[in-house]
Amino acid sequence: MPRVHRAVIAAAAIALLGTACTGTSAAPKASDDATQETTITFWHGWSAPSEVAAIDANIKAFEAKFPNIKVKVVGNIADDKIKQALRAGGPNSPDVVSSFTTDNVGTFCASHVFADLKPFLDKSGVDLDKTFPKPLQDYTQFHGTRCTLPLLNDAYGLYYNKDAFKAAGIANPPKTMSEFDAAAKKLTKVKGDGFSQLGFMPNFHGFESTTTHFAAQWNPTYFTGEGKSNLAADPAFASMLKWQGNLVKELGGFAKLEKYRAAFGDEFGAKNPFHTGQVAMAIDGEWRLGMAKEAGVKFTIGVAPFPVPDDQADSYGKGYLSGTIVGIANTSQKQNAAWELVKFMTTDTDAVVSFANAIHNVPSTLDALKSPKLVADENFKTFLEIAQHEKSSTTPASSNGGAYQLTLQDFGYAFEAGKQTDLAAGLAKTDAQVDKDIAQAK
Amino acid sequence: MTIISVGLLRKRRRERLRNLAFLSPWLIGVSVFFLYPLLSTVYFSFMKYDGFTPPTWVGLKNWTYVFSDYPFFWPALRNTLWLVIVMVSLRVLFGLGIGLLITKVKTGAGFFRTAFYLPYLAPPVAATMAFAFLLNPGTGPVNNILGSLGLPQPGWFNDPHWSKPALTLLALWGIGDLMVIFMASLLDVPMDQYEAASLDGAGWWQRFRFVTMPNIQPIVLFAVITGVIQTMQYYTQPLVAGKVASGVIGGSGQQFEPGYPEKSTLTLPQLVYHLGFQRFDTGGACVIALVLFALAMVFTAFLMRRGSGFLATDD
Numbered sequence: 012m013p014r015v016h017r018a019v020i021a022a023a024a025i026a027l028l029g030t031a032c033t034g035t036s037a038a039p040k041a042s043d044d045a046t047q048e049t050t051i052t053f054w055h056g057w058s059a060p061s062e063v064a065a066i067d068a069n070i071k072a073f074e075a076k077f078p079n080i081k082v083k084v085v086g087n088i089a090d091d092k093i094k095q096a097l098r099a100g101g102p103n104s105p106d107v108v109s110s111f112t113t114d115n116v117g118t119f120c121a122s123h124v125f126a127d128l129k130p131f132l133d134k135s136g137v138d139l140d141k142t143f144p145k146p147l148q149d150y151t152q153f154h155g156t157r158c159t160l161p162l163l164n165d166a167y168g169l170y171y172n173k174d175a176f177k178a179a180g181i182a183n184p185p186k187t188m189s190e191f192d193a194a195a196k197k198l199t200k201v202k203g204d205g206f207s208q209l210g211f212m213p214n215f216h217g218f219e220s221t222t223t224h225f226a227a228q229w230n231p232t233y234f235t236g237e238g239k240s241n242l243a244a245d246p247a248f249a250s251m252l253k254w255q256g257n258l259v260k261e262l263g264g265f266a267k268l269e270k271y272r273a274a275f276g277d278e279f280g281a282k283n284p285f286h287t288g289q290v291a292m293a294i295d296g297e298w299r300l301g302m303a304k305e306a307g308v309k310f311t312i313g314v315a316p317f318p319v320p321d322d323q324a325d326s327y328g329k330g331y332l333s334g335t336i337v338g339i340a341n342t343s344q345k346q347n348a349a350w351e352l353v354k355f356m357t358t359d360t361d362a363v364v365s366f367a368n369a370i371h372n373v374p375s376t377l378d379a380l381k382s383p384k385l386v387a388d389e390n391f392k393t394f395l396e397i398a399q400h401e402k403s404s405t406t407p408a409s410s411n412g413g414a415y416q417l418t419l420q421d422f423g424y425a426f427e428a429g430k431q432t433d434l435a436a437g438l439a440k441t442d443a444q445v446d447k448d449i450a451q452a453k
Numbered sequence: 454m455t456i457i458s459v460g461l462l463r464k465r466r467r468e469r470l471r472n473l474a475f476l477s478p479w480l481i482g483v484s485v486f487f488l489y490p491l492l493s494t495v496y497f498s499f500m501k502y503d504g505f506t507p508p509t510w511v512g513l514k515n516w517t518y519v520f521s522d523y524p525f526f527w528p529a530l531r532n533t534l535w536l537v538i539v540m541v542s543l544r545v546l547f548g549l550g551i552g553l554l555i556t557k558v559k560t561g562a563g564f565f566r567t568a569f570y571l572p573y574l575a576p577p578v579a580a581t582m583a584f585a586f587l588l589n590p591g592t593g594p595v596n597n598i599l600g601s602l603g604l605p606q607p608g609w610f611n612d613p614h615w616s617k618p619a620l621t622l623l624a625l626w627g628i629g630d631l632m633v634i635f636m637a638s639l640l641d642v643p644m645d646q647y648e649a650a651s652l653d654g655a656g657w658w659q660r661f662r663f664v665t666m667p668n669i670q671p672i673v674l675f676a677v678i679t680g681v682i683q684t685m686q687y688y689t690q691p692l693v694a695g696k697v698a699s700g701v702i703g704g705s706g707q708q709f710e711p712g713y714p715e716k717s718t719l720t721l722p723q724l725v726y727h728l729g730f731q732r733f734d735t736g737g738a739c740v741i742a743l744v745l746f747a748l749a750m751v752f753t754a755f756l757m758r759r760g761s762g763f764l765a766t767d768d
Contacts, residue, residue: 091730094730272700278700341505452733
């Protein structure tokens, strides 16, 4: 009896192990006819009612232009779910996918989970240089593989409370880091062992005040030409961390700021600390304008580019850029029809402009940025200018997604808390870690 | 002679087949839900596999990476062991204590049972968010009360020294499951043994030590072993608490590395998800899954061995 058991179990194990060894088969090539009646599935991450309505209107416009292609829209899809669906494939997986996380482009392209868009672009005669700003072209490809295209853009700038500025006697938004530090201190009102108003929350957990968003103001180079981490060698990172660490100390110290931060409401809720007046200045994306309006803030909002280091004053106006990306699932059997949707959403000027207007994002094409149909008040125009500034930059794609940014951020946490004091050694160690993580991903 | 042997053989074969038929549901279950995943996990721990492209053999690379180069592994292992030892011990002690108290309550026992059991029914995410609100260092009512009493106000989920104790408090709050099990076992202790002990002059502690404990020891062992296994799988609460306290709740494009603050809430199951499903490193995730499996086996074997005497029956 035991021998029979063993034989059955061994046979089952070998059979099952054999199944496990088979891996994933090569993805099918596109052979569908985009002129025939078809239905494609589009996944996106927007969830706010106004945003969902905007994307639905965009899809409706597409279906009016391509009556043979019906689009099944699935919203509120987080990145983790996208990854699992693209892994699994199957009849319910999406044909077209958008993601808010540009950092994942490296993984998406390297693993060929998204289809290479070059043949589609060539077929349609889309000239990328004449269509998209360069930073947007950069963050939608990886090592020469273009597997995504930009679907709207995000630009980061400085939000400031004009009423608080007036009360503190500050006439204009700061342009350099020394002006910014002075303003942050002037705007800070201490109350007990906390604050009644903080000029700026510099801690790296302070929502959008991340290492990468700050570092963009120093024109950083994250990787060498050979793809090695460059954090210690490029003085931009040490300068940024020194500036941030100094501001943390000047505003009361890490522990005091962290305690104040714990009292903040949700970043994407009405109680965001900038809305409530808990902080007088914030680094944030253009979407904050619409959110602040919806939250009914009681002060006048000012927007300006985020300040630059004193020794780079001539580059004032630049900022960190990111955005939504869109691609076609490699597992899709309807890639030609999917391409029609991607092309429409990313290159049709009217479609891009109306979508940007509806969700208060920066448009992603050169024509849309100049379109007279673009609804842009003075504050929004600031973000349009940041998006087009020649020195605005983004974080490069990597084969392990944004892991290198999180490793840098992790060092930033230790440095701002005073747990790491040797900046050069810490950055060198961070470099080594980033390289190890990338080697593991290869 | 030959005829008898052939008949016997046929009978034995029929018996074997019949036994196999009866065993087949178990065999299929074990193969599909235990053996296959286990063998696959071992297999993928030696492969480079991102879930999209075919796996390739990399030998011990994933093992070396996890043990030597992955900065999250050792903190996660330490945290997991801390939780296994501290949280499980406190949960068993607290569950037993509440069970004892409730069995002694003469009036309103139903109310107390309900009151202590209800928190267990709260979904983990909701319960954790509620605790993050209550324990908010700046605005939470707990720190407000502590402050008004002139007591120190911990940073709770925002302080690496207090984050695990805060998680333990959350686990103790949801003690309802253990309380019910202990209560049932306590009510099952024969009253005549208590009466005999009382006649012999045994006090409260002696009755507990020499009557209650021997009777409920198998249940204690069960509670410890299941508690260890549950804690090895501890995922939702530390992840949610870390996300809420860090301010990163999953907005557009935001990435969250688990373990806030300062890796203090990292647990091994979080790393399995993080590596396997966020970094596409199936091989690394499989290594951590196997470490978890081995740890659970070692703990369970140790506890079963130590506690085997508790399980012996009189007959």
